Amino acid sequence: MEGEPTLRLRIFDLNCWAIRYLSRRRRERVRLIGDTLRQEGFDLVLLQEVWSEQDYSDLKVKLAGCYPFSHYFRSGIIGSGLCVFSRFPILDTLLYQYSLNGYPYMLQHGDWFCGKSVGLGSGSRAGVTAPLLSLSPQLHAEYCRDKDAYLPHRLVQAWELAQFIRHTSKAADVVLLGGDLNMHPEDVGIRLLRGWTGLRDAFAEATHFEGCKNGCTLVPDNCFTDKSELLPFPLGIRIDYILYKAISSFTVKCEELRTTTGRAPGVDIPFSDHEAVMATLHIQRQGQPAGATLGTADPALADVVTEARTEVGAGLQAARRQRYSSGRMAVLALLLLLLQAAAALGTLAGLGAEQPFPKLSFCLLAFLALGVLVLATGLHLFHTMEVKMLHGTEDQMWMVLRALQERP
């Protein structure tokens, strides 16, 4: 960064909650987001939950002048919902889809149908020679904090996200991560992610903060939030983050962090049910390379990994139980079908004097058994895969724990 001691980078992050037909006042809000982004002129915009490609295209057209570079990450059945707008060139992109993301039969939660992923865009900015890595992840939502059935899946995602960052960021100057992580700051998943990658929290590090108390991004003041969900948290919760770190010979400082406060600036509706997070970072070249600081040397890291591994282990037990019961159900349905087939064949061969059941009930029962067989087999296969992924993550965590313990 010769002749330019500091690069000032303004980042905007928002979970847009733009689900076609379901999100209230979606088109109006997307227009508003576009207008604000055009006026404010950020350097980097990380958006989540832009589920409709049409919304992305509209934003792209509107923002072409001030954000000439953009990328929409496609994945899953509905999409990843992730997109990036940037004032500087996006040189390359990569999408990593989490291996676990809820259950297909939990239709009311719907996470499984979204290709929840982390999108990586690497770019370079005059001065920062090696790539600047920006990630926009979204993790599985938490629907019930007291009895969080998705915790193991979210931990697998946090772990995969951390591993993905570690492996892809080794030659980057700066790593930026902005997104809805669906985890509170003190949750094991966020401690794992931060501990294992060495990422720093812009809210905790910011010299100047302005916005909702405690940096909350899901607040009761927002007219779109579900008030009953926020009852235990009268101030709201913080689940949207901007995290960052410098890898090579750079330092990053967060000069300012802002959030919206229940409505977009100057109008009476909010951008989304989440608050937007805006950070101003100062990136400066250091005299000498800082060396690869992939993870923190925090002695508490082993404890965090152990805690996460215990939760993943509990999830593994549950998944094994579900695999077993769906398998048993499939076997029972198959037995019933075979029994019926034997009875039908027996009647056809004239062994039984008369058909003991009325034809209609017999047929209905067969179809029911067939339906249960198909469904239970599908579930069994799904839980087999779940077991594999949870087991794999547990293994990886164990490998890391061993390495951490061997480290002097």
Place this chain on the structure above:
Amino acid sequence: MEGEPTLRLRIFDLNCWAIRYLSRRRRERVRLIGDTLRQEGFDLVLLQEVWSEQDYSDLKVKLAGCYPFSHYFRSGIIGSGLCVFSRFPILDTLLYQYSLNGYPYMLQHGDWFCGKSVGLGSGSRAGVTAPLLSLSPQLHAEYCRDKDAYLPHRLVQAWELAQFIRHTSKAADVVLLGGDLNMHPEDVGIRLLRGWTGLRDAFAEATHFEGCKNGCTLVPDNCFTDKSELLPFPLGIRIDYILYKAISSFTVKCEELRTTTGRAPGVDIPFSDHEAVMATLHIQRQGQPAGATLGTADPALADVVTEARTEVGAGLQAARRQRYSSGRMAVLALLLLLLQAAAALGTLAGLGAEQPFPKLSFCLLAFLALGVLVLATGLHLFHTMEVKMLHGTEDQMWMVLRALQERP
């Protein structure tokens, strides 16, 4: 590598074809593979198609003495089948599952059920300070070369593999890739992979070669190969590769490449239906860093990417057609169901004088319609996801093409 000018690395790569209940003489062959690996003492062993965890565990126990470090990559319903045995520590692992991998309804091909992925193990060896990256990928099989319905999927996988290597290898000293790529050396997928990553082919670069003619790894001499598949190729085909490159201040040379020749050394059966590939590499530290050579500067690269993009585009068209027809089928089934419901309600309400159909046929038809509806909806969702991934890959390729064309 001070005081030790050259690191000699011996690598073994094999597609083990170890499918429980299906692969012939599996247990005998796995034992044989274990015995050979123990005797030969390679530095790094990359195995594919070890579908049974029990086989991996058996190998692990047998090889604990000479390969103290190993990892089994878990994914998908059946598994990834990938495992790595190493004489030097495996510091970290990462699994990337390809976003497309055939069709769930092509049960006879079964690729969809395997979590085909690339497993990355990074390790370090005395002298090579930064990680040594070894990958063990397996791509979708080719079942019919003349009318290869899976080509777009294999190209997406080759592209994702190349992108994964580019993004994860930036700080590695050396990248090693060994595996069954299911592509002939002149295929567009392999040209894409090599061109976009800069990986070099051990067979083409080896100073000394010993083994099947043209380095073939699927040969008619092997008693397990399907002879009819190899009819157009009397010498066999080469689809298993060891590829490598040096990233930072190292050079890699392939001293020797060997393949087995239809049977394992000293016995009368082969290790697998594939031949094993064994390479001896010399890794040497250079005087000065070579700089990041992520891709080749080959002017033909743009042509290869264009060719691949055309194929992916054709796949996208086909996927869109399938999405449309499955959607139409679902709508027709739904209409039939609604019609039946209306007729049934009409009869119940006494509108029709008499039930026009026999009850049994009426029920059977309803179940049939329901079955078609569920199946067609599932297919529609699947093809929607396929369209998303093919479209995403096409987009990424376009971004790369633009960057290649802008490059001086």
